Amino acid sequence: MQLSKGAILEILNGATPNKPVFQIVSAKKMESASSAERYRILLSDSEHLYSHVMLTVQLNKLMTNNDITINSVVEVTKYMCNQVQGEKRILVLSDLNVLAKGNLKVGGRIGNPVQLNPAQLSAVAAGVPSSHSDQAAVKQTSTNQGGLNNNAFKANESRTTPSTPSRVHEIATLTPYQNRWRIRARVTMKSNIRNWSNSRGDGRLFNVNLLDSSGEIRLTGFNSEVDKYYSLLEVNKVYYISKCTLKTADKRYSTLNCDYEMTMTPETIIEPCNDDDVDLPMMTFDFVKISDLEKCKNGSSADVIGVVKVANDVGTVIGKQSQKEITKRDLQIVDQSGVAVKLTLWGDDAVNFNGQGYPVVAVKGAKVSDFGGRSLSVSGGSQMLINPDLKEAHILRGWFENEGRDQTFNMFQSDGSMGSGQSTNWKNFLQVKTENLGQGEKADYFTAKATIIFVRKENCMYQACPTADCNKKVVDQGNGLYRCEKCNREFPNYKWRMILSVNLADHTDNQWVTCFQESAESMLGIKADELGALRETDEVQFEKVINDAQFKQYVFRLRAKVETYNDENRLKTVCVGATPVDWKETGYRLIEQLSQMGI
DNA sequence: CCCCCCCC
Numbered sequence: 064m065q066l067s068k069g070a071i072l073e074i075l076n077g078a079t080p081n082k083p084v085f086q087i088v089s090a091k092k093m094e095s096a097s098s099a100e101r102y103r104i105l106l107s108d109s110e111h112l113y114s115h116v117m118l119t120v121q122l123n124k125l126m127t128n129n130d131i132t133i134n135s136v137v138e139v140t141k142y143m144c145n146q147v148q149g150e151k152r153i154l155v156l157s158d159l160n161v162l163a164k165g166n167l168k169v170g171g172r173i174g175n176p177v178q179l180n181p182a183q184l185s186a187v188a189a190g191v192p193s194s195h196s197d198q199a200a201v202k203q204t205s206t207n208q209g210g211l212n213n214n215a216f217k218a219n220e221s222r223t224t225p226s227t228p229s230r231v232h233e234i235a236t237l238t239p240y241q242n243r244w245r246i247r248a249r250v251t252m253k254s255n256i257r258n259w260s261n262s263r264g265d266g267r268l269f270n271v272n273l274l275d276s277s278g279e280i281r282l283t284g285f286n287s288e289v290d291k292y293y294s295l296l297e298v299n300k301v302y303y304i305s306k307c308t309l310k311t312a313d314k315r316y317s318t319l320n321c322d323y324e325m326t327m328t329p330e331t332i333i334e335p336c337n338d339d340d341v342d343l344p345m346m347t348f349d350f351v352k353i354s355d356l357e358k359c360k361n362g363s364s365a366d367v368i369g370v371v372k373v374a375n376d377v378g379t380v381i382g383k384q385s386q387k388e389i390t391k392r393d394l395q396i397v398d399q400s401g402v403a404v405k406l407t408l409w410g411d412d413a414v415n416f417n418g419q420g421y422p423v424v425a426v427k428g429a430k431v432s433d434f435g436g437r438s439l440s441v442s443g444g445s446q447m448l449i450n451p452d453l454k455e456a457h458i459l460r461g462w463f464e465n466e467g468r469d470q471t472f473n474m475f476q477s478d479g480s481m482g483s484g485q486s487t488n489w490k491n492f493l494q495v496k497t498e499n500l501g502q503g504e505k506a507d508y509f510t511a512k513a514t515i516i517f518v519r520k521e522n523c524m525y526q527a528c529p530t531a532d533c534n535k536k537v538v539d540q541g542n543g544l545y546r547c548e549k550c551n552r553e554f555p556n557y558k559w560r561m562i563l564s565v566n567l568a569d570h571t572d573n574q575w576v577t578c579f580q581e582s583a584e585s586m587l588g589i590k591a592d593e594l595g596a597l598r599e600t601d602e603v604q605f606e607k608v609i610n611d612a613q614f615k616q617y618v619f620r621l622r623a624k625v626e627t628y629n630d631e632n633r634l635k636t637v638c639v640g641a642t643p644v645d646w647k648e649t650g651y652r653l654i655e656q657l658s659q660m661g662i
Numbered sequence: 663c664c665c666c667c668c669c670c
Contacts, residue, residue, distance in 0.1 A: 257664075257666080257667095259663080259664055259665090259666085261663090261664085264663070265663095266663065266664090268663080268664055270664085283663090283664070285663060285664085286663085313664095313665070315665070316664085316665040317665090326663085378669085379669090380668075380669035380670080381668095381669080382666085382667095382668050382669080383668070383669080384666085384668080385666070385668075387668090389666095389667095389668055389669075391668080391669065393669095393670095405670095407668090407669080407670095409667070409668070409669095410667090410668095430667080434669095434670070435670080438670090440667080440668085441667095442666095442667040442668080443665085443666075443667045444667080445667090508670065620670085622670090639670080640670095
């Protein structure tokens, strides 16, 4: 009996030969956490043996009835090749005819097949499965799909729940005009629960991304559906889903390649699919080495995996537009490329993160920013996996335990917040001008070692509202009370606030810089309240403090932004921090600069 | 029905 010699390699490389004939050299029941049994096959086409072969559960009866035995010859009428997690290609057999029962003894195995060498596989587009259905079978089973449906598995759907369509639809075929459908899909992203509040009302919501072999779609649940389905839906698991409403996706917010998106309703049915999950594509990653992040554009997304070398504590920042307090946590992740990068987590991701034991984090769709060279953020649309069961994660773990743990890394991002003490984005004042810092939409931050050459003592402090977080200037009512217009209150006291104008110089140029409270206090070496009292009581001492600050050097963290004032553009530079010069680190930086000049 | 995705 002839097998379809060479057909395994053809199929793995994307071809779809019709009704190939194979020999089942062996079969074994897989140990699986899920309840369903699955059979794994060692398949031969007389030239090659291939072991990443499965039967769909619908064909299990062929095994349990002994219709297939060792060395049976079969004609496969439906099959699909899935590329999962990088290189591995799984061939799933979903329908076949047994041509000959196996013979364990004489001439059992046909030909002299050898293990297929993975190097013979061509690079098939990741995550795009090739499928094949026997044409006759498609005709028998196609219904209202207009012949577009080429999914090898659609006809095999048998386990149904009452009142739902028995067939499984493909995500790509869903439209708002047809609501009798049911999909089977894998969750590839699950957001946190988010609260919203606007003029139309308020509530809670979450979204998941759903993937099948035809495409991907976003599904959103509100309020009662959050309670009903948030914990049921888990990343990487497969569900049967029906009775959601569809609407046109707003492309401004959608990164998925889908025209529609779905919303849960009280009628929505979501059921876990515990079996048959290998014939759906897995979450696919296209990991970018950390050192290659510099090739990624600001604002783009990238899949990244790394070991968490440093996990900072949770902190809060005030959103620039929203003015709301936001929780964040900065991590520093490293990989074999020898480069470290900052990864910022927000909200619940930040609060719940446990950095003990140098976990591996994989982020699908991390947002890339050019801050400090490059930095990363896990935001909406990103999915973070901690210690995922991925080949890349295990390799990283091994590397880290053996050598990475003690290695030193080049930093993409280090402004002191990572405890490294060194800063990036060093500029001298000439570079600030020639490189047009602060000319863009957003302010530019840079670090400069400079000398204070003049401190303007006039108007360097004012009497401010004593309320915490209100720094509004108060009006002296002359009756011992001070009025804050912002708080609409009068107080018997005030606090001193500083706005200090200083002229900074390095060997290239000078720059006027505004220093507020904390940075002014640190470069004058005195608290604002003390200085305010001095100004009232001891003019000479006050001037001495100002004069003593001159001709001292600091490392300044500066924010530059061009502002228009009286139709004139000027670079407004604000000091956001002044720290003493670390001379050892300065020396290393100079050596680095010399070596870049080839000296 | 959200659509913010942040900070240095």
